[in-house]
Amino acid sequence: MTNGLKVYYCPVSVMVSNVAWPNFYSFLPLFREILLRERITVVHAHQATSTTGHECLLYARTMGLPCVYTDHSLFGFADLASVCVNKMCKYSMADVDHCICVSHTCRENLVLRAALPPSRTSAIPNAVDPTRFTPDPGLVWPQGTINIVMMSRLVYRKGIDLVVDVIPRICREYPAVRFIIGGDGPKRLLLEEMRERHQLQDRVELLGAVQHSGVRDVLCRGHIFLNCSLTESFCIAILEAACCGLFVVSTRVGGVPEVLPSRMIAFAEPDPESLVEAVRRAISRLSEVDPAGFHDEVATRYSWHDVARRTSVVYDAAVAAPLTPLLERLRRLFSCGLAQGVIGLIMAAFVFVVWRWTEWAVPREGIEIAPDMTPGRLPGAEGDDGPQRRLAGLP
Secondary structure, eight states, rough: OOGOOOOOOOOOEEEEEEOOOOTTTTHHHHHHHHHTTTTTOOEEEOOOTOOOHHHHHHHHHHHHEEEEEEEEOOSSSHHHHHHHHHHHHHHHHOOEEEEEESHHHHHHHHHHTTOGGGGGEEEEEOOOOOTTSOOOOGGSSSTTTEEEESOOSSSGGGTTHHHHHHHHHHHHTTTTTEEEEOSSTTTTHHHHHHHHHTTTTTEEEEEEOGGGGGGHHHHOOOEEEEEEOOOOSOOOOHHHHTTTEEEEEEOOOOTGGGGGGGGGGGEEEEHHHOOOOOOOOHHHHHHGOOOHHHHHHHHHHHHHHHHHHHHHHHHHHHHOOOOOHHHHHHHHHHOHHHHHHHHHHHHHHHHHHHHHHHHHSOGEEEEOOOOOOOGGTTTTSTTTHHHHHTTOOOO
């Protein structure tokens, strides 16, 4: 892929929402071969609900590799699903070198859920490519109206049940307002029913799923961006909207208050009345909006280069940390709880046995090392005479 990035498509079946079925120990031989082929020095897993990510962290620690984990979501402590995810996180995080969270709220949440010492966690926010999200007043359409844009998955967590109450009230109060909604999901039917019930077909535009390459053009059609999420650890959507010069209205949940300064956003509680009032405030402040100024401020505050630099510091610290002996790893896992600790200890010990058997059955000396695919050495790149030599029959 671009700049020598490699992607391995593994034979792993998916059960729901792109989450793979647990593989337990069967994925270890293939994962080990990938690590050895590519001479991997750090393993970085993402997302608490990724079974493959948790398994690979266990495999990598067994092989003696440093591990880093990034958490992107907030979880509760009361419902059964959150309790199960938190137990799994506590087990996995007991054996990783460092954890990255996308906001300070997310960091606090992970520290509580996984019983982590704060010193092993860092908050590194997401970013946006400002060259791809630039304001363009010429794309505003329809003209002569106040266009409110929404871009999200149409699911319960994104507050669509609130949206169906907010839109009719705003449309009654402001005849010049138009809503442009991009995204798809099970809650789309609610929006279609609301549009039919209140006869808003000419004022509420449902775009359906939008390719990422087309998001900027949709955002530039509007003046205000509306986010009604019930929970968010960061919300990169409001960052992209502000980068395109839109004033943002958002629910005050999770890590959202950390993202933008107050002059670029109006907050509301996650209820229809508060959201309607926030939209009113946003409409009254439209004359103060400077799209170019918004874009420049977002570009200054958020940079993927800064994210990469801060992440590399975490990698360097993980690599420099001393190797954790097997007995110490087992002690950490056993401390996760009576039942969970015993089960975790047995699993880790069995993975160690499977790894040692794999080292004997498939010696690492027999695994071919993959060529370095850095940009300067890509096949066909300038200075690479490999194709010509092969055509000439030369090695």
